[in-house]
Ligand SMILES: Nc1ncnc2c1ncn2[C@@H]1O[C@H](COP(=O)(O)OP(=O)(O)OP(=O)(O)O)[C@@H](O)[C@H]1O
């Protein structure tokens with residue numbers, strides 16, 4: 001669990017997200033409260049429920065981005081779901097518990113990969129020994145005594161090495177392996193045969209909804225299909241190391257850790273929550289919307305979900321809901337759900353000042369991304385300060401005149417602005433291109449002045 005102070009969390013979020021100070025503060029407090037809860041005596045600890053949050057704000061102002069960065073920053077498992085998907089035709093009654101199942105699945109996989117990485121060194125050592133076994137003739141027989149033309153013995157020991165100590169031969173071979181001299185050789189290896197994915201057919205039929213994993217069930221019954229293949233030594237080393245890594249990871253422990261991590265640190269990001277709120281008129285889609293809210297309630301209030309990794313309690317999972325709430329207000333949610341989301345934060349819509357900062361300040365700023373991409377072509381693109389201000393101004397203008405899509409407008413603008421350079425970069429004789437205000441206007445002016453055109457192109 002992350003022990004970052006709220007101020008530290010905000011400081012980290014500031015590196016990626018411009019403004020939205022209130023939202024950053026709220027999520028930082030929620031995260032810190034979880035850490036605090038861990039320090040509280042046992043009996044009380046169980047009683048303390050997370051203070052869930054509703055992020056209210058128009059599209060493209062950083063709601064999802066805040067949740068994503070928060071999860072990375074604090075290493076909390078995160079799942080993002082559109083609340084509205086549970087109301088879609090054909091999805092009515094779709095089991096909201098699948099949210100938790102997916103989150104556990106995701107976390108198990110992440111932890112497994114991490115564990116596999118942490119045993120890489122040991123895995124490669126084991127793989128090397130197995131590789132030497134494959135390369136070496138079996139002890140006791142010399143190649144001369146048991147010539148097997150079908151086997152491609154990559155290493156033909158000279159007579160004197162055969163008579164010598166077998167372990168010396170092994171070490172000699174090891175050196176060759178390390179120096180890469182055997183890279184062109186092949187070995188015979190049993191590899192998993194992926195060509196019959198017949199079980200996959202079932203996987204989208206909602207089996208997981210019942211907590212049944214068909215593949216696992218059948219996996220034991222079906223013969224493990226493998227295939228003998230001739231493989232080059234380096235690739236075979238990778239395969240063997242992978243296999244060894246899988247063997248070295250203690251899956252029981254990984255599963256236990258994952259479940260605990262989800263229960264204590266998990267974050268569910270419920271997007272488009274406003275789409276499941278509605279006036280309580282009692283008919284039509286409103287019924288299904290309210291139904292989804294009722295379905296969500298036990299999850300948010302705390303219940304136990306059966307997953308294929310065992311029961312998972314949702315009591316301390318943090319729910320961050322988000323929505324634009326244009327015509328609908330949080331008060332239009334059913335009262336029980338409102339009470340479970342005590343923290344409401346509004347995110348501000350973004351204007352040219354923010355756009356300027358978004359283009360230039362964050363670690364992963366859009367402008368820096370384009371500069372880095374074009375640098376790979378040996379092209380240095382220069383944006384003057386005026387240019388960046390002009391792009392920001394245009395972004396705000398287009399957002400006002402067409403539809404306000406927030407910072408996403410910068411993506412469409414930049415792509416249009418740079419399309420020629422992106423296309424021609426590999427063929428340019430120059431090493432430097434300056435994008436100035438005149439260039440921006442040349443590229444974008446006509447489009448901006450024509451509202452219809454803007455709608456289509458930007
Ligand atoms: N305040 C901000 N600072 C930096 N980048 C931002 C900011 N707001 C949005 N962006 C960028 O804009 C894009 C969209 O943001 P995000 O996905 O967070 O939108 P959102 O608020 O979740 O919108 P929606 O309601 O449509 O889901 C992302 O690429 C994000 O990096």
Ligand SMILES: [Mg+2]
Nearest residue numbers: 063064065271
């Ligand atoms: Mg979003």
